[in-house]
Every structure is written in structure tokens, then in C-alpha cells.
Amino acid sequence: MSMMPVTDSMFLFIETREHPMHVGGLQLFTPPEGAGPDYLREVRHDLLHNSSVRDLFRQRLARPVNTAGYLAWRADPALDLDYHFRHSALPRPGRIRELLELTSRWHSTLLDRHRPLWEVHLVEGLDDGRFAVYSKIHHSVMDGVSALRQLQSTLSDDPDARDCPPPWGIRESQKSRRVPADPRGLLRTLTGTAKQLADTPRAAWKVAMEAFREHTLTLPLEAPKTMLNVPIGGARRFAAQSWPQERVRKVAAAAGVTSNDVVLAMCSGALRDYLIEQRALPPAPLIAMVPVSLRSRAEQREASGNRIGALLCNLGTDKADPADRLTTIARSTADGKRLFKELTPLQTLLLSALNVAPLAATPVPGYVGNTRPPFNLVISNVPGPRKQMYWNGAALDGIYPASVLLDGQALNITLTSNGDNLDFGITGCRRSVPHLQRLLTHLETALAELEDAVG
Template sequence: MPFMPVTDSMFLLVESREHPMHVGGLQLFKKPEGAGPDYLSELRRGLLAEENIRTAFRRRPARPVNTLGYTSWATDAELDLDYHFRHSALPQPGRIRELLELTSRWHSTLLDRHRPLWEIHLIEGLRDGRFAMYSKIHHALMDGVSALRHLQGTLSNDPAARDCPPPWGSRLSQDAKQNGRAPVSVFKSAGKALGQVAGLAPAAYRVAGEAFREHTLTLPMQAPKTMLNVPIGGARRFAAQSWPLERVRAIAKSTGMSRNDVVLAMCSGALRDYLIEQRALPDVPLVAMVPVSMRKRSDSGEAAGNNIGALLCNLGTDKADPADRLKVINRSMQDGKRIFSGLTPLQALLLSGINVAQLGISTIPGVVNNTRPPFNIVISNVPGPRDQLYWNGAALDGIYPASVLLDGQALNFTLTSNAGNLDFGITGCRRSVPHLQRLLTHLDTALAELEQATRS
């Protein structure tokens, strides 16, 4: 049985009814020209006949019920695809509103640990003629970056292609890739890791010096307590919308800052307006945890597991001027990146273990209510496809990530680039974050204000 790394088993250990630990995504597609009324039924029937199944999609915990922890994976030789790949229809009138309500319910439910930890729903009934697909996979199997890369690996840039694999397959099987690669010695790999760990103490000393002597880094436990940092329930709300990437790119170019800085400023402005609306804006700035992928650009979509670091960013929500908030964000991110640039991936991963600590500590009763949050919100910007992609002739029209929430972290922004758009997915605790959809309006307002502030 394959060994389960601690970074993966952790997501199974902390999962509960209130804390489903799967990542998800909602994709929208335009049907190919000439698609008939049975298009989706025929598409599903053809995909179910495919036998190329990635190893990760056959894995389930060897011990479905936690006793002494999760240490290994079992492989499901008789995968029941009819269970995992489902065909659903929206209630009338088939608006995006109904689609998001359905996605919210699906994203709230736990995956069955006696089966491989994923589900995919093919959805028809949108009144504009498009169809959707909602997928979710346990964080123990894939992080958000590897899940998106896998999705891209099943798509094509050729609208005429009809040989795209199903979402649980791939154009090149993982086993074939591994068989073509020379095996790496466990001892060699362990020795390399130990060498990096040995350098952790001086790296930590340098980080501490930067933080305490020069006061440039945003540190854990500096974040204010807000209405978003409370114990959560298991029910979720999900909202999604797209904005033209060119608008963000233009602001970045005119200010000399990164596109991610502009995205963080959008989120900062939206959070400020939302909290003012709720009469809950603190006097000190909110702090965002910004995940940073430690995967190399050369890593293919076959990569699974988890390999994520984290930076803390001052969002400048105490400042009314959008341009001032953008400057604060840029300075905070530059300081964090400068420290990380001198570390090996493993050292950066260990020193950014804020999210690991949060996962373990936030589930202890009383911790969230009696301590300051290490950060207020998670904001993830995951690179997506640069060109228009197709799935068996259907044009990909939107990718909206749905993420994990934790006690003390009732709201999450995750976005991805998709050809000429930025696609935002907002996940919130249904009980703790009222009127979640208002954040979409505030994001739109924040982008317009940034355009005006940086134009003058």
C-alpha cells in the first residue's frame, strides 16, 4: 500500500462535519455547434467507457475510520464510476443563481472515505444553453494547484478534438511516466531533505532578524479579531464571477506592481466595503494568508499531493484610499518574497507552516474564541490556462475554484486566470458570512476604484 505523507494525512485527521477538507471547482462550458438534446447524456456515456484512470482517482484511506491515524492509501480495483460521475439538472428557471445554490450544497457535504475521495457532477438545464461541471477532490489527494493543472491536462486547444480524456483520466498515465523515469533512492531523497532541514536554523534566524529588527515582515497573531474569525458550521455558500484580465493588467502596468498585488487590492477593497456594510471594520488592517506553490514550473499536471508555502500580507484595509492600500500590499508582499527567495523549497515550506499550525490548532475547542487569529482570510491566486481551451469540442467558459474553510477562517477567496479573464470563486460559512454574494459587487467596485485612483 502506498505510504501517505504527513502533509496529506493531516487533511484527513482534521476533517469533521463542520470542516469538509475537499477542494472543488465549478466549470462552465459552451456546447459545440450542432449539439442535440441528448448531448450531455451521450457525452457521459462515452466518458464512462474510458478505462484510463489516474492512480490518484483510485485511492482511498486504508483505514476509513480514524483509529491510530492515517498512514497509507488503499487502491480501489473496482472503481464504481457511476457513483463518482453523476448527471444532474438544474431547477427552473436555470439561472446562475440556481447553479451556485446547488454548488453550495454539494460543496458542504463530506466525501465517502470508503470510496476514492472525489465526485464529479455534470449539470444541464442552464437557460443560456451552456452546461456546467462541479468537481471536488479531497485535499489529501491534491492541492488546488495540482487539481487545476490536472484539469488543464484533460483539455485541448483544438476545438475539433474529440479525444479529450475524462476528468479522472489524463493524456499520459501517471504510471507510464513513472515507469519511464529512473527510480530515486529513498535514502538519497531523505539525505537531501535532511541537508535542507539542517539549514533551517540559520534560515529561521535570518527571518526572525528581518521581522523583529527591521520590522518589515507581517507576522502571525498580528491580525485583528473580526466577524470572519469565528467557529464555523458545515454548510457553505459559494459565489462566482469573472472580470477581464486586461483591466487588472493595465493597473499593474501603470503602477509598476504585480498583477497579484492588484488582485489582493481588489479583495482588500471588497473586504473593507463589506465589513463597513456589516458595521464590523476593525481599526487595524486585515492580514491575508497568500498560498505560494512550491511546485516547479516544469512539474506536469500529473503531480498530486500537497506542496504549498504561505506568505502573510498586510491588506491595508484601514486606509480609505485604494492607491494607498495597493502600495501597502505591494510592500508587504515584496518583503515576504525577499525572505523566501533565499530559502530552499523545503525550508520555505517548513517556515511557512502557518497553515499547518492553523489546521491543527483551530480545531481545539476554545482556541478560536480565546486567541487572536494568525490571519483573517486566505486569498489564493492559482495560475490557469492562458489560451482558450476545449473539452471534446465544448469551449471552456469559466473556472471557479471552491476552497476549504476552517474554524476561525469563515471566508476564502480563490481565483484563477482563464484565457482573457480572471475567474473568482468565493467560499463562505453559511452561518457566519451573511449576504456572501454582496462581495461580488464590492469586488467590482474595488476594481473600478483602483482604475480611477491609478489613472489620476
């Protein structure tokens, strides 16, 4: 049995039927040349009977200690891979539309807490001959960054490689013996943590000065109330599409900003157009929470746990000019990143906790309907593969993340880099965000407007 960090157990504590707390992803593949009609059936059979399982995917929840919830993991003595790894087919005509509808339904259902908290679905029946893999894993086990690292660890840049492990596996070359804990290292960690905690008042003063004297820092509860900030149901909609990275890079270079600023400006323009379409655009600018990885360089390859900070960004949706929106976003992100660099890792974590703390009150009846949201939505950019990747000869065509929603947060936009593309996954509450797929059209319009504005 192993204890879980409080940051991980909280995802179990706050989970309800309306708020599934798992992260997911949809991957599209082109089968290798010469793949026959039984290709996927043979792939599944081989993975079920000839694959190892990473320890992380064997762990299940230990019995709750008390009403506070689950605090520990234990190994599942009889992992049922046939339950976790499922083979499905799309209804005709097998378009991407049918695939996204199926993904929406899978992403809406809770994981079984009596088993290890993950599922993988192998999907055939696409009219263009490709196949898909949808996977989901509980946020208490992995955050989105960790899940993407796990996926990348199973891929190869060699189209002829046939030794790629399954999504729940690990390469033989990556296996290592567990190193016993060093008590002296633990003492050093505790000493360093105590020192950082002692510096917390100084960090709080720095934040206060930024916010109230220089008026540069975006704080929680400054966001306007919108149609996206309402109580949500348990059903989800999921939409996905890819854009060439080169288009984003050219805009960033011409405007003298980062590519991530351009991505945020794409989202800003899309949200503005969508809310105008719904006759629901507020006069004040929308605020996005942008997750920031807090992993050190030594932890960059780690594929487990949660190491995420929270930066708030002014999206400038009150401005009609796309160039003005981009300038506002670039200034807002630069101010936030500068402050993060001046704080210690623990102080950064504490500031991030302050930014998202109001979400803890969302289960209180009437809270969401009668208060301003801490931010309007989450927009996350997760680094992915830098070149074309393959899984046992099948070419990876797309990686589309599906994320978590909460009361008062009915929409999430997460994207990842994938070779020459940026792959967007948009998750929304099925009841609260009508015509979710329209955001894909508005993202293209927003990028085209940015190209014209800086061209």
C-alpha cells in the first residue's frame, strides 16, 4: 500500500456524477501498409496476451480510511485487462462526427473505483480507413501533462518499429529498479520546504504590490459572469481539429510575441465570435486560467502525479481589433510569468492555489449562480511530439486532449503540439454550451484575422 499526496486525493474527494475527474485523449492513426481486415483484432489480441503493465496502471484505491475519502493506493491482485481495453466500431457512415460523438459519451461516464482508474478504447470503422484510440485516466493518477508523456513513451519515430508497448505499458529499456528512499534527502526536502514557507509573507507582499500598485497582475474574481460560468450536468460534448504550427509561428514572429500568446489570441477571437453569436458577450474581458508545468528539469520526463501551477490571463475579448487582443494577451502573460520566476516553487504553488481557491466553494448551493467566477475557462497548451511518430507501424495523425469540467467552468480548451500541427481538443458541458463545434470554425476565423492583422 502507498499513500497518495493530498493534491491527488482532492480529485477523488470532489468528484461527483456531474463532475467526472478524469483526463482523456483521442488519437487518430493510419494503419501500416499491408494491414488486412483483421489488423485491429490481431493488435488487440496481441496486446492482451503479450504485454506488460506499468505498476501505475495496476494500482487501485485502498478502502477509504474515513469519510474524508481515499488516501492510499494498493496493487490490484487480478487486473482484468479485457475490461480496461475495449474494442468498438463506429456506426455508418463512420465520419469524424460519429467518432467525436462516441468520444463525448465515453468522456461523460465515471471510472469504476473498484478497479484501477483507467480505460482504453480501440475504435475501427472510420470511412477513410484510419482507426482511433480513446483513453482516459483519473486525474488523481495523472495530470494531462503526465498522460501525454505516457503516450509519447509508447510511440516511436521509426515506422518499421514493432516493439511499441500498449498505452498502459512501458518499454523494456525504460524499466529501472526502485531506489530506496534516502532519509537525508527527505530531511533536506523538509528543510527547504520550511524555508520556503517562511518566505511566504514576502511572496504575498510581492503579489500585492504587483496587483494594487503596478496594476499589472490579473487576480481571481475579476472575470465577468458569462453563459460558460454556470452549474453543469454530467454529459459532455467533445470537438477536435488540427492547425499547422507554421501559421501560428509566422504570426508570433511578425508580432514579436510567443506562439502560446497567438494560441490564446486564437481562443480569444473564437470565444468573442461564439458569444456574440449566442448574444452573450460581456462588456468586460474574459479571463482564462492557463496551467503552467511546475516540474523541474529532473522531473520533465516523469509520467505520473500532478505538478501544475495556475496563471491568469486577460483575453481582451472586449476589444474588436485582433491585434489589440494579441497585445493585451502578450502583456498579461508576460506579467504573470515574470512574477512566477521571482517566486520559489512552493510560493508559486501557493499563488496558484490562491488563483483557483474559489472553485472549492462551487459545491455550496447557490454559490455559482450568485458570485463572479475566479476565471471564465481553462486554456491549456501541452507540449507533444516534435516529429512524426508511429505506434507499431501505424502513423499518428492527431492527438486531441479531453479535459475536466467543474461547476462554473462549462468549457475547456486544451491543445498539444504534434509534429507540424497543433491539435485542439474542446470539452464542453452538453447542456450549457450549445453548438460546441462552432468554436472550431471560429478558431480558424480568429487565426486568419490575426494573419491579416500582422501581415
